[in-house]
Structure formats: C-alpha cells, structure tokens
Amino acid sequence: MDIRSALRDGITQLEREHVPSAALAAELLLMHTLERDRAWIYAHPEDELDATAREQYFSLIAKRASGVPTQHLTGHQEFWGLDFEVTPDVLIPRPETEHVIEIALERLGIGPDAGSPRRKMEFRIADVGTGSGCIAIALAHELPAAQIIATDISAAALEVARRNAVRHGVASRIDFIECNLLDSLHHQSPHLDLIASNPPYIGRQEAATLPREVREHEPEVALFGGETGTEIYAPLIAQAATLLKPGGILVLELGHNSAKHVSRLLDAPEWTSVAITDDLAGIARVASAQRCSK
Ligand SMILES: C[S@@+](CC[C@H](N)C(=O)[O-])C[C@H]1O[C@@H](n2cnc3c(N)ncnc32)[C@H](O)[C@@H]1O
Numbered sequence: 001m002d003i004r005s006a007l008r009d010g011i012t013q014l015e016r017e018h019v020p021s022a023a024l025a026a027e028l029l030l031m032h033t034l035e036r037d038r039a040w041i042y043a044h045p046e047d048e049l050d051a052t053a054r055e056q057y058f059s060l061i062a063k064r065a066s067g068v069p070t071q072h073l074t075g076h077q078e079f080w081g082l083d084f085e086v087t088p089d090v091l092i093p094r095p096e097t098e099h100v101i102e103i104a105l106e107r108l109g110i111g112p113d114a115g116s117p118r119r120k121m122e123f124r125i126a127d128v129g130t131g132s133g134c135i136a137i138a139l140a141h142e143l144p145a146a147q148i149i150a151t152d153i154s155a156a157a158l159e160v161a162r163r164n165a166v167r168h169g170v171a172s173r174i175d176f177i178e179c180n181l182l183d184s185l186h187h188q189s190p191h192l193d194l195i196a197s198n199p200p201y202i203g204r205q206e207a208a209t210l211p212r213e214v215r216e217h218e219p220e221v222a223l224f225g226g227e228t229g230t231e232i233y234a235p236l237i238a239q240a241a242t243l244l245k246p247g248g249i250l251v252l253e254l255g256h257n258s259a260k261h262v263s264r265l266l267d268a269p270e271w272t273s274v275a276i277t278d279d280l281a282g283i284a285r286v287a288s289a290q291r292c293s294k
Pocket of ligand 1: 129
C-alpha cells in the first residue's frame with residue numbers, strides 16, 4: 001500500500017466514525033508513524049509503507065476512530081508556535097488559549113515588535129492551573145527576564161509541565177507548585193505584575209454535552225469548575241486582588257457562559273480597565289483587568 005492510499009483509507013475509516021477533522025487527524029497520524037513532516041508526505045505519494053508502518057498507522061487510526069484524541073496518540077500539540085508534550089494527565093492546549101498570551105503581552109505594554117525594551121523587564125508572573133505548562137512557558141519564552149510561578153492541583157500535570165519547561169529551556173525561571181489556586185502564596189504581599197489563568201470552567205451539569213474525546217479522555221480536574229462551571233472564578237479573583245501589585249494585570253480565559261459572572265466579580269473597587277475580548281469565533285473568551293493603583 002502506498003502513502004496516498006494509506007491516507008485515503010485512514011480518512012475514510014475516521015469519517016465513518018464521524019471523527020471531526022478526519023483528514024487532519026489521518027495526516028498527523030501518518031506523519032507520526034513515518035516520523036516525517038507534511039511536505040514530505042505529499043511529496044512522496046507513491047512510496048510504499050512497509051508492513052510495520054502500515055500496522056502501526058492503522059492501529060493508530062483505529063484508536064482515533066474509537067475516540068482517543070490525536071494528541072494522545074502522537075504525544076504532541078503545538079501552542080504559541082512551540083511544541084508541547086501532552087499526556088492524558090493534562091488538558092490538550094487549545095488555540096483559543098493563545099488569546100490569553102496575546103492579551104497578557106498587550107496589557108504589559110509589549111507589542112509584536114521583538115525589540116520592545118519592555119520585553120526584558122523582570123516581570124513577576126503567576127499561571128494558575130498550568131496543566132501542560134503552555135501559558136507559563138509561552139510567557140517565559142516571550143519575556144526572557146520574567147520569573148514565573150505555575151501552580152496546579154494535579155501533581156501528574158506538573159510533571160508534564162516541568163518536562164515541557166526543560167524542553168523549551170525555561171525551567172530555571174519557572175517554579176512549579178502543587179497547590180489549590182494561589183494558596184501557597186497566601187502569606188505574601190502584593191508583588192505580581194501579572195496573573196494569567198485558564199481555569200477549569202465547564203459545568204458538571206454540561207458534562208453529557210461534551211464531545212466523547214473530551215469527556216472520556218481529558219482529566220476531569222482540568223475540565224469541570226463546579227456544578228455550573230463558574231465556581232472557581234470568585235476565589236481566584238479574590239486571591240489575585242491580594243497578590244497583584246497596584247497596576248498589576250489579571251487575564252482569565254472564560255467558559256462560554258462565564259463572561260457575565262466574571263464581569264460582575266470584576267465590577268469592584270479593586271479593579272479598573274476591565275475588558276472582555278472575543279475569540280475568532282466571536283465568543284467572549286478572555287477577561288482582563290488591572291489592579292487599582294490605590
Ligand atoms: C483548563 S485546564 C488549563 C491547563 C493549561 N493552563 C491550558 O491552558 O491548557 C485547568 C488546569 O487547572 C488545574 N486545576 C483545577 N483546579 C485547580 C485548583 N483548584 N487549583 C489549581 N489548579 C487547578 C487542572 O489540573 C488543570 O491542569
């Protein structure tokens with residue numbers, strides 16, 4: 001069987017099981033099997049797959065067809081142009097979370113220009129619920145003098161995040177801490193320039209509506225923020241108000257039903273310049289605010 005036929009048959013099997021983005025999934029699984037990039041695959045449509053490669057590829061296709069996410073089969077997901085290891089212990093980084101990075105950089109006064117002098121400032125940052133470490137590591141990558149604390153309640157997730165930090169050469173600037181929200185900093189005075197978080201924000205009451213890939217394969221602790229999904233924002237915002245220094249920035253990813261709830265929480269004397277930003281699909285996705293100077 002040649003590469004073109006393998007790809008076509010893989011896509012057909014995935015489409016039969018209604019796997020979303022079937023063509024992309026088949027491509028990624030073939031690239032993973034052959035350890036080749038997309039350009040190579042399309043430049044060699046008539047190359048034969050040997051028996052081992054064929055068996056491995058169609059076994060991956062069968063697993064994907066049964067609902068296992070592609071990223072759990074390849075072990076990778078790209079985020080902010082960086083390659084992240086993912087395992088079933090962490091949420092697979094989503095493209096919409098890149099808006100958290102964009103808004104954080106914008107609100108810290110850092111434009112897209114790589115030469116911006118503010119990039120080199122010694123920002124003190126916390127990422128709450130770091131998971132794979134994607135937010136902390138993307139920020140560490142953009143801000144070469146930043147010191148970052150990345151917390152998670154899951155020890156297993158923190159292991160993955162630590163490996164990702166090593167992979168991207170930023171491990172010496174990120175402290176990974178196992179704790180609830182920012183509890184381990186509770187005795188500290190306001191000192192942070194930025195707190196960023198993509199907290200669990202799906203309601204347990206919505207669990208049955210989630211795609212099978214998500215419901216059966218991603219960690220519950222990364223998905224559910226309580227019965228309605230908004231429960232984690234109030235304690236997180238309260239802690240942020242005590243740990244951000246005056247003028248410090250809070251950036252929170254929002255669930256599809258949390259914008260009103262979070263806006264109400266930020267409508268308080270501690271906060272100013274509150275903004276809600278939509279994602280590319282027009283869904284309110286990120287809340288950001290500044291700690292008042294007084
Ligand atoms: C939606 S995932 C986000 C992961 C990663 N930051 C990202 O954007 O892909 C939420 C993360 O928060 C962690 N988490 C859940 N409850 C937490 C809590 N109370 N305190 C700290 N971390 C928590 C989960 O283990 C999970 O890694």
